Amino acid sequence: MFSGLFNWLLGAGREIAVIVISMVPLVELRGAVPLGVAAGMEWFEVLPLAYLGNLIPIPFALFFGEKVLNWVGTLRPFTRFVAGYKAKLESKKAKVTKYARIGLFLFVAVPAPGTGAWSGALVATLLEMPKGKAMLSIAGGVVAAGLIMLAASNGVLGVVNMF
Template sequence: ILLTFAPVFELRWSIPIGLFSGNIEVPIIGVMQGFALPVEIVFITCVFANAMLGLIAYFFFEKIIQFFLTIKIVEKLYNHIIIRGQKQSKELIEKYGFWGLAIFIAIPLPGSGTWTGAAIGNFLGIGYKRFFLANLVGVTIAGAIVTAITLGLFTFI
C-alpha cells in the first residue's frame, strides 16, 4: 500500500509487487520482494488506496494553493492565468472535464496518475466530488490495465 501512495509509482508498481513472487527490481527504490497475493485482493486494495490518495492529494494541493495565494504577486498571477483560463475554458471543462481527467488518470504511465490528476483538478476548478468520481473511474481503469499486463493478458505490449 505504501508504494501506491508514492508519486510516480502509485498502483503502476504496487499491483505487480503484490502479484509477483520473488525479487522485483523497482526503479529508484531497488529490489523489493513480491508478495504473491491473490489478484482480487491486490486489485481492490490498490485501487481503493489509490482512489483515497487522490482525495487526500486534491485537498493537499488545495491547501498549498491557498497558502501561496497569501503572497500578493502569486495571487495576481493566479488570478490572471488560472482564473482567467478557467473562465475561458468553462464550457470545455464542463463538457470534457470529467472524462478528460478520468482518461488522463487512467493512462498507466509515470506522471499521469492520481497525484497529477489532483493538481489538474484543482487548477481546472473541478470540485472535489466530481474529481473523486473521475479519479475513481481513472484509477479503476488504470488498475485493470496494469493487472491485465502483469498477468500477461496483453502479451503484444
Template sequence: MGYLEIMFLAMLPLTELRGAIPIGIAMGLNPIGVYIVSVIGSTIVSIPLIFTFRHILNFFRNIDIFVPLVKKVDIKIESGMKRLKSISILGIMLFVGIPLPTTGTWTAAAIASILKMRIKTSLLGVLIGNMMSGIIVSLISFHII
C-alpha cells in the first residue's frame, strides 16, 4: 500500500516526484521501488495534463478578453517554432530534470501545450526529465550530494 501512496503523491502538483521520493524513503520503503513508482506516477499524470491544458488554451482563444493576448503568444511561438522544435525535447528534459521549485511535470505539461509540442515528444521529455530529477532527489535524500 505504501508504494501506491507514493505514486499518488508523485501525481499531485504540490509534492510531485520531488516530494514523493523523500517521503517514501522516510517511510522505510525500498528506495529503488520508491524511485520507480514516483517516476511512473509523475509521468502518467502528464498525459491528461497536456490534453487539459490544450483545451484550456482553446477555451481562452474563444473569449474576447483574452483573444489579443493569445494572438500575441501564438505569433511569438510561430515565429520561433523552427528553433523551438529543434530544442523542445531537450528543453523539457532539462526543465523537469533539474529539481527546482515549479519546474515539474505540471509546469512542463503547460509549456508543452503552449508550444504545441507533439504528444510523444513532450511525454518522452517529461519521462527522461523525471528520471533525471528522481536520481538527483534520491541522491540528495541519502545525503550523497
C-alpha cells in the first residue's frame, strides 16, 4: 500500500515523497527512510527530509492530538482502532512516566510498531508534559530513529562505508 502511495508521490519528486510519507502517522520516518534509500536517494538527502517531514505535524499533535483522537474515536469505523490504540498508549504510559523526558526520547527512538513521534506526542499529551520539553525529547528520538533506520536500510557495513 505504502509503496503504491510512494510511487504516486514520486510524480511530485522523490524529495516531496519522502517528506509526505514521513508525515503519515504509524509510517513516519521509519517508512520514509527505507523508501527514500530504495528510490536511490543518498543518506544525506533522505535523513534531513524525513526528519523534517516527521516533525512538521508534531506541534499540532502535541496541542490537538488527544482531542482529534477522541473525535476520531466517535466515528463508527474507527471506534475499535482508537480504543485499542489508546489502550496501547496507556500500557506504555508507566514506562514513559518513570523516566519522563528520557523515557519519551527512548519511546520515540526505538523503531517498533506503535512507537514514534506521533505516538510520543500523544503520550506526552496524556502525561501532561510541558510541550517544549516533550518536543525536544521527540525531536531527539526522531534523530536516533533515523540513524537506526539508515543502518537497517543500508546494513551496518553499508553505513560504515558511507563515511
